[in-house]
Amino acid sequence: MPEIRIKFAHLPPEDVVIVRGFRVTSPTRTLIDLAGELRHDEAVRVTRQAIARGLVSLDELRRAAEVRTDLESIDSFRQVLRDFE
Secondary structure, rough: OOOOOOOOOOOOHHEEEOOOOOOEEOHHHHHHHHHHHOHHHHHHHHHHHHOOOOHHHHHHHHHEEEHOOOOOHHHHHHHHHOOOO
């Protein structure tokens, strides 16, 4: 069974979506957070999958990488996006 982590934080509205009645982080925010948790190659893989499934666009991710300087994992996320250049 996959591991589930529950974290509590105050998030800006753009970082939250409702899925099956639950408030969860948006795909973009999830990818940013995962970039700080996963090995680089794994973070690239899940980012490619999210783009391929139409959950996010590369343009959305690039905009977030420019704007979201407030997040701990943003530098790791920017490194992930370099694999898409």
